[in-house]
Amino acid sequence: MSDILETDVCVIGAGSGGLSVAAGASQMGAQTVLIEKGEMGGDCLNYGCVPSKALLAAGHAAQAIRGAGRFGVNGAVPNVDFGKVHGHVHDVIDAIAPMDSQERFEGLGVDVIRAAARFSGPREVVADGRRIQAKWFVVATGSAPAVPPIPGLDQVPFLTNETIFERTAAPEHLIVIGGGPIGCEMAQAHRHLGAKVTVLEMFRIFLNDDAEAADVVRQRMRRDGIEILEGVKVVRAAKAGNGIAVTIEEDGRERDITGSDLLVAAGRRANVDGLDLEAAGIAYSPKGIEVDDRLRSSNKRVFAVGDVAGRYQFTHIAGYHAGIVIRNILFRMPAKVDDRAVPWVTYTAPELAHVGLSEAKAQETGREIRVLRWAFAENDRAQAERETDGFIKVITSPRGKILGATIVGARAGELLLPWVLAVGRDMGIGAMAGLIAPYPTFSEVSKRAAGSYFMPKLFSPRTRKLVRFLMKFA
Numbered sequence: 001m002s003d004i005l006e007t008d009v010c011v012i013g014a015g016s017g018g019l020s021v022a023a024g025a026s027q028m029g030a031q032t033v034l035i036e037k038g039e040m041g042g043d044c045l046n047y048g049c050v051p052s053k054a055l056l057a058a059g060h061a062a063q064a065i066r067g068a069g070r071f072g073v074n075g076a077v078p079n080v081d082f083g084k085v086h087g088h089v090h091d092v093i094d095a096i097a098p099m100d101s102q103e104r105f106e107g108l109g110v111d112v113i114r115a116a117a118r119f120s121g122p123r124e125v126v127a128d129g130r131r132i133q134a135k136w137f138v139v140a141t142g143s144a145p146a147v148p149p150i151p152g153l154d155q156v157p158f159l160t161n162e163t164i165f166e167r168t169a170a171p172e173h174l175i176v177i178g179g180g181p182i183g184c185e186m187a188q189a190h191r192h193l194g195a196k197v198t199v200l201e202m203f204r205i206f207l208n209d210d211a212e213a214a215d216v217v218r219q220r221m222r223r224d225g226i227e228i229l230e231g232v233k234v235v236r237a238a239k240a241g242n243g244i245a246v247t248i249e250e251d252g253r254e255r256d257i258t259g260s261d262l263l264v265a266a267g268r269r270a271n272v273d274g275l276d277l278e279a280a281g282i283a284y285s286p287k288g289i290e291v292d293d294r295l296r297s298s299n300k301r302v303f304a305v306g307d308v309a310g311r312y313q314f315t316h317i318a319g320y321h322a323g324i325v326i327r328n329i330l331f332r333m334p335a336k337v338d339d340r341a342v343p344w345v346t347y348t349a350p351e352l353a354h355v356g357l358s359e360a361k362a363q364e365t366g367r368e369i370r371v372l373r374w375a376f377a378e379n380d381r382a383q384a385e386r387e388t389d390g391f392i393k394v395i396t397s398p399r400g401k402i403l404g405a406t407i408v409g410a411r412a413g414e415l416l417l418p419w420v421l422a423v424g425r426d427m428g429i430g431a432m433a434g435l436i437a438p439y440p441t442f443s444e445v446s447k448r449a450a451g452s453y454f455m456p457k458l459f460s461p462r463t464r465k466l467v468r469f470l471m472k473f474a
Helices: 016-027 042-046 049-066 082-100 102-107 181-192 211-223 315-331 359-364 380-384 417-424 429-433 444-451 461-471
Strands: 004-012 032-035 111-113 117-121 124-127 130-139 143-145 173-177 196-201 227-230 233-240 243-250 253-259 261-264 268-270 302-304 344-346 351-356 370-375 391-396 402-409
Touching: 004 016, 016 032, 016 042, 016 102, 016 130, 016 315, 032 130, 042 049, 042 082, 049 082, 049 181, 082 102, 102 111, 130 315, 173 181, 173 243, 173 253, 181 196, 181 211, 181 344, 196 253, 211 227, 211 351, 211 391, 211 402, 233 253, 243 261, 302 315, 351 417, 359 391, 359 402, 370 444, 380 444, 391 444, 402 417, 417 429, 429 444
Parallel strands: 004 032, 004 130, 032 111, 130 302, 173 196, 173 261, 196 227
Antiparallel strands: 117 124, 124 130, 143 268, 233 243, 243 253, 344 351, 351 402, 370 391, 391 402
16 A cells, blocks of 8 residues: 555546546646546546436337327337347447546546545545545545335346346336336336236325426326336235236235236435445444535545435436536635536436426415416427327516526436526516417427417507507507
């Protein structure tokens, strides 16, 4: 342990947040060490956002063939070669991987160490037999799938997001424990690729999303042939021949669900084990490292970003956190996290996107609000593309300040960005209503919803009287 490496910034974890900090710090002149014990690119590139969206794209392509008849084009049952689907998923990973590679970051001047790291003191970590002493540390170790304490689960083979993308054969019947975004995305992708799918959820699917919007996705998933069982308790799991039997309790009665494969998508846990955080005086819990609004831990020389910071678990939040940390470390600016305009998207068909306050959360505050809506069925582009499921719901104050927006429908994730800007900048609804939206586009739903704020006044009896009076002098 005599090999001591002194540096300005030491980043632990080469996922989205860690890579962003390392690249920014190094390119701005700080000596930077990046430590990663696993795959460069972290969860997002290797097991999360990238492979899941690639698999979903394959599923959507198969489903488009099935549904082509509605356009007057001969539809058919798609011939799915799951081995080639696996190849597609990993081709996408390989195409993006060079941007996250060790070679690229070493080319940026970052000293990359491929080993596990642990703190040996308040300003020192040990990795690969080397002692790294730094002015600042950034922990960006991410999160991993949480495995619930279900009796018998440790006795059966099960999949998580870290293993499901390695399959080269489609499951005959996939049972999914967990009705959150990961569970529902993987359920729909595999159903579209030909598997039978059952989703088991203790509460309701998309628990953190607007219930009305979630129901639009629920109904589509059920039309796709996915069995969704909500409000059920998973009692135990056991082998059943060549498959798996999951016993559930529903309305006080137990019954077995038998399938060929099991996917556990029941939440995430922060990666804090093995870091010896106590040695650095860093407070943490199973939810992650405890940080303040500047993302500083209880050891003010150590920051945490992304999933391990115990806040929102999204790749784009890790990138946002990286910017906060860069400003704090390199420029001594007391930059703070602002969670008001955090967007999230679930990439099912239809997509489900949200930013700011939901209707339910706004009502919980006790404040007076207005709820503006526009249905995709009233959008000409949606009609042309037969994508009429869904709506936009916008929450404003009585004076028109935009508080939040939920969109469920085709391309909802792409449509959300103007509302992220609006919530983050405290914009009024008039700004959105006054935009010129290209026709015909899905984006018109945003303009139409915004314009509905002014309809009660524009088409009121008072306005009619005013117009009739002015017309006398025309």
